Amino acid sequence: GAVVSQHPSWVICKSGTSVKIECRSLDFQATTMFWYRQFPKQSLMLMATSNEGSKATYEQGVEKDKFLINHASLTLSTLTVTSAHPEDSSFYICSATPGQRETQYFGPGTRLLVL
Amino acid sequence: AQSVTQLDSQVPVFEEAPVELRCNYSSSVSVYLFWYVQYPNQGLQLLLKYLSGSTLVKGINGFEAEFNKSQTSFHLRKPSVHISDTAEYFCAVSDRGGGFKTIFGAGTRLFVKA
Numbered sequence: 001g002a003v004v005s006q007h008p009s010w011v012i013c014k015s016g017t018s019v020k021i022e023c024r025s026l027d028f029q030a031t032t033m034f035w036y037r038q039f040p041k042q043s044l045m046l047m048a049t050s051n052e053g054s055k056a057t058y059e060q061g062v063e064k065d066k067f068l069i070n071h072a073s074l075t076l077s078t079l080t081v082t083s084a085h086p087e088d089s090s091f092y093i094c095s096a097t098p099g100q101r102e103t104q105y106f107g108p109g110t111r112l113l114v115l
Numbered sequence: 116a117q118s119v120t121q122l123d124s125q126v127p128v129f130e131e132a133p134v135e136l137r138c139n140y141s142s143s144v145s146v147y148l149f150w151y152v153q154y155p156n157q158g159l160q161l162l163l164k165y166l167s168g169s170t171l172v173k174g175i176n177g178f179e180a181e182f183n184k185s186q187t188s189f190h191l192r193k194p195s196v197h198i199s200d201t202a203e204y205f206c207a208v209s210d211r212g213g214g215f216k217t218i219f220g221a222g223t224r225l226f227v228k229a
Contacts, residue, residue: 004158006158034216034217041222041224042221042222043205043219043220043221043222044159044205044219046216046217046218049216091156093158093159095159104161104217106151106158106159106160107158108157108158109156109157109158111156
């Protein structure tokens with residue numbers, strides 16, 4: 001089946017630094033990728049939708065200047081948390097679709113801890 | 116707009132017993148329906164999905180779900196659970212006619228006891 005990877009799997013950083021998370025589709029071309037955030041014991045909240053070669057579409061309440069998304073190729077999207085603060089600590093999950101509306105493959109997630 | 120309600124936040128059950136995890140949705144348009152499973156510190160794995168056709172959908176690991184349009188429900192069932200089924204289960208919907216956006220329920224924690 002289709003595989004989506006995320007790197008790193010976990011990261012600890014100091015407050016004020018920026019962190020980049022990569023999401024890759026390993027065996028298919030992803031026309032669209034999604035970034036989710038999940039707090040402990042809660043559901044996934046969609047942060048943004050990313051299409052290759054165009055600007056990401058952010059959900060209401062998500063700061064686009066804080067969560068920078070780049071979808072540079074059909075197999076790679078990156079999420080950069082700029083000037084991270086402890087409240088940004090969370091589990092970030094990406095997903096990718098090859099273009100079929102009903103098919104979405106999820107990455108294993110990246111756990112971010114901001115000290 | 117769509118919304119998803121998972122009626123039980125936690126479901127404890129003994130091993131080899133049957134289980135049903137409930138999911139109701141609301142939408143003004145036709146939707147696709149999904150169940151995902153999440154093991155600790157991992158991403159989501161698709162259990163099954165309803166796109167069209169037969170309302171009884173069979174998925175992986177012995178799970179099945181039935182789409183009930185009149186009750187706007189998509190309950191997940193398994194006739195006999197194993198310890199390894201202990202995980203978080205998410206029901207989700209996406210709009211057939213719109214973009215790829217998927218809305219998730221709050222999740223149900225299935226805890227299988229020996």
